[in-house]
Amino acid sequence: MVNGVLFTGGWAKTGLYYEVVEGIFKKILKKNDAGDHFPLYAICLGFELLTMIISKDQNILESFNATNQASTLQFMENTQIEGTVFQRFAPDLLKKLSTDCLVMQNHHYGISPERFEDNQNLTSFFKILTTSADEDNKVYISTVHAHSYPMTAFQWHPEKNAFEWGLSMILQSEDAVQVTRHVANHFVSEARKSLNRPPAQRVLDNLIYNYSPTYCGKAGKGYDEVYIFT
Known part of the structure; x- marks a missing residue:
């Protein structure tokens, strides 16, 4: 039914959620192979789970210490962005x-880059694209891209700006919204390459439009609309 997978942010690093994510990840590897x-x-928690x-x-x-922090992305020296999520970004x-x-x-x-480089499993699977610094100026890896698979992991939130x-601390400037758009468009362009073609009626039956969002922007928590599934 799907042409790609998104591991979202959250808190659950152990238990059933970890096991489900690991199982899905293995299926994704198998499909690509x-x-x-x-x-x-993979975003935030998704990044962390993939790393584990x-x-x-x-x-x-x-x-x-990177809670509710607006930040920059520092590209690794001689980073090749062709074929990565950043290839759509204008130079400026x-x-x-x-x-x-x-x-x-x-x-x-x-x-950290140091701990990443010390783990052969990580270095053989991912290349580092960007790093960032937390509130205490400690440097951590913020974007990685798989060497041999169409996989990108973000230790930042590309979805929030728009x-x-x-x-x-969530910017809505034109540049910030462009970041969200380019990241989303890259994922869609990659999903279009999938060979999976589910039946049209099954797609229609499972579209998000079958459900109604609830407006909660007045709470001031950042989420303007949420979907509540019971």
């Missing part, structure tokens, strides 16, 4: 990512 281009995006799964180390994550916007706080961070855990309006 079989020749079906099947993309994966791929490294085969439940304790690899480190503590960082790429530069602004490094100089202006266009992205929002909201996490307590991450992984959709969450209640928090001051």
Whole structure:
């Protein structure tokens, strides 16, 4: 029924949620190994879970002070962006990512470049695209891209700029919204390469439009609309 997977942010690093994410990840690897281009995006908690799964180390994550923080992305030296999520970005916007706080961070855990490089499972699977610094100026990896799979993991929130309006540290400038749009468009373009073609009626039956969102913007928490499934 799907042409790609998104692992979202959240809090559950253990238990059933971890097991389900690990199972889905293995299926994504299998589909790509079989020749079906099947993309994966992993954001925040998704980044953390992938790091734990791929490294085969439940304790690899480190503590960082990056809660509700507007931040920059610092590109690694000689980073090749062709074929990555950043290939759609205009040169001036790429530069602004490094100089202006266009992205929002909201996490307590991450992984430093040093610890990443010490784990062969991680270095053989991912290449580092960007790093960021937390409130204490500790550097952590903020974007990685798989060497051999259409997978990108973000330890920042590309989705928030265009959709969450209640928090001051989430920028809604034209440049910030462009970041959200480019990241989303890249994922859609990758999903279009998938060979999966589900029946049209099944797609219609499962579209989000079958459900009605609830407006909760007055609460001032950042979420203007939510879907409540019971």
